Amino acid sequence: MPKGSNVPVPASALRVEVAWRTGAGVPDADASALLLVAGKVRSDSDLVFYNQPSHTSGAVRHEGKRNAGGRVTDSLTVDLARVEPAVETVVLAASADGGTFGQVPDLSVEVRETGRDTVVARFEPTGATVETAFVLGEFYRRQGAWKFRAVGQGYDRGLEGLATDFGISVDEPQQPAAPPPSPRPRSQPVPAAPARPLTPPAPAVPSASATAPAPAASAQPVRLTKVTLTKSAPAVSLTKQGGTSGAMRVNLNWEVHKQFKGWGSKLGRAMAMHADLDLDLCALFELADGSKGVVQALGNAYGALDRPPFIHLDGDDRTGSRASGENLTVNLDFQRHFRRILVFVTIYEGARSFADLHATVTLTPQFGAPIDFSLDECTVPSTVCALALITHTDGELIVQREARYLVPERGVSPQRTVDRAYGWGMDWTPGRK
Structure with missing residues (x-):
């Protein structure tokens, strides 16, 4: 699919596979999804990712990664029939951990119909440089049916910047007082600043609501940090x-x-x-x-x-x-x-x-x-x-x-x-x- 194009998708169980080719110097990447009402989440629970793998409605789940022959796939399952009526859009995103998407070869997002295992849509964003997060695509309602759009919008502050842009409150771990700070670990969030999209978004779907509701307060902000163990850092x-x-x-x-x-x-x-x-x-x-x-x-x-x-x-x-x-x-x-x-x-x-x-x-x-x-x-x-x-x-x-x-x-x-x-x-x- 070209960027900005859309295709109809069945309102059924779908599998979303974010994939790339790994190798020396290639950073890890993580798939995520956000459920939106008028362009914003209703609460922090509307973010589904590695630390919060299942939405409360059961409509979206993060299934985890697999590596087959040097190609890594991070998967989400989306059951559009179970998405709550108030939710207008399910955003599908990816964030780079330890580098930028300019270092991630052969990035793609593929939507498959689970029951038949047939490919419904596939999008391969190109031209990435310093982006550390991407909105790859989105499911959206149009005239009572669901469609998938290839978006390809990049951000320069990783999952944190993307999440806060959609209304997620992010946990900022307190740093101990110390003389001049050492370089931050790759999994630690950088100080909060407005997220800056690096690539223009695809045309937006008109919303039935003119203003977005304020995100509901969360008892505990979402924690985005993680540690991935490897052979070289076990x-x-x-x-x-x-x-x-x-x-x-x-x-x-x-x-x-x-x-x-x-x-x-x-x-x-x-x-x-x-x-x-x-x-x-x-x-x-x-x-x-x-x-x-x-x-x-x-x-x-x-x-x-x-x-x-x-x-x-x-x-x-x-x-x-x-x-x-x-x-x-x-x-x-x-x-x-x-x-x-x-x-x-x-x-x-x-x-x-x-x-x-x-x-x-x-x-x-x-x-x-x-x-x-x-x-x-x-x-x-x-x-x-x-x-x-x-x-x-x-x-x-x-x-x-x-x-x-x-x-x-x-x-x-x-x-x-x-x-x-x-x-x-x-x-x-x-x-x-």
Whole structure:
């Protein structure tokens, strides 16, 4: 689609894929959506993004990222039939983390009809230079029907500038007093200033309302900061981030690669198995008093938050969606009791390895920035993957990205395999859930 053009879209479940080609020197990017009434949000809950992945209406959800062959896709699902009648526009945006869109090659936004998996619209903005945020497109109502418009409007202050321009109140973390400040981390917002569009917007759709309602006050401003762990920067201090109290949720979401030819092929048969894929999020723990154990669905060892191990596993999930997925919670109010926690995932049934699976891990402390990372492509017959190691050393709580696929020996369980790899030294017996 050329910039400014529009096409009708079905008022049904749609998948929006913001994609780009990654590589050396390419910054990360994040998809987001804003639900607008007369050009503004009604409250901060009308922003859907990595820190607020689901709209209260259930109409828009952020599903997370996957990396397939060097092309990264960050996805949103939009069910236009569930969008509230007052909402006139759903803006689809992207923000660059650690660089500009001039450094992001092959950026595109694609709209797919979920049920048929057919492409409804595709837009590839060009000519980006110093932009750090883009309104890529928008869904809007016109004469009782929905349309998609290719917008391509750039901003110079990232997600923060774009969000505040639409009426979002953004949390500005207080900075400790210090002599001349050091350079800001890439995930930290810059001081507030009016957002400045860098590229002209597409023609606007006339609104039935002449003035926009004032955004409703939010009990807590939206926090836009985040930390992405990579191979070159695999660890972060929760202590330095201020995340040493309250609940920390650990989420694993995944998506099975669906580009295959027929159910009769070898890959097709593998995908048929993946249709009933059951992954289990687990955690090995070692407390300061030397006690050790595991939190997992097997044996109903779900743990507890108000007593040792101060870790609790939610119910089992088979969808892998960002809104649900597999979750466990760590009570950081008792972080002095922790020596180390290893979060890992096993395949309980439905597949012989993690091949063709794109997964993202997100750790969201109650205080401090969320931490996320993606798993690399699995190239070995692995049924267990060590995800993250949390250690408490010298009064500091550290999160280390592991993303390590392990291959069990014949007759050795995935749990015993990860135990051996990390020297936990526990005795294991067969269990079922």
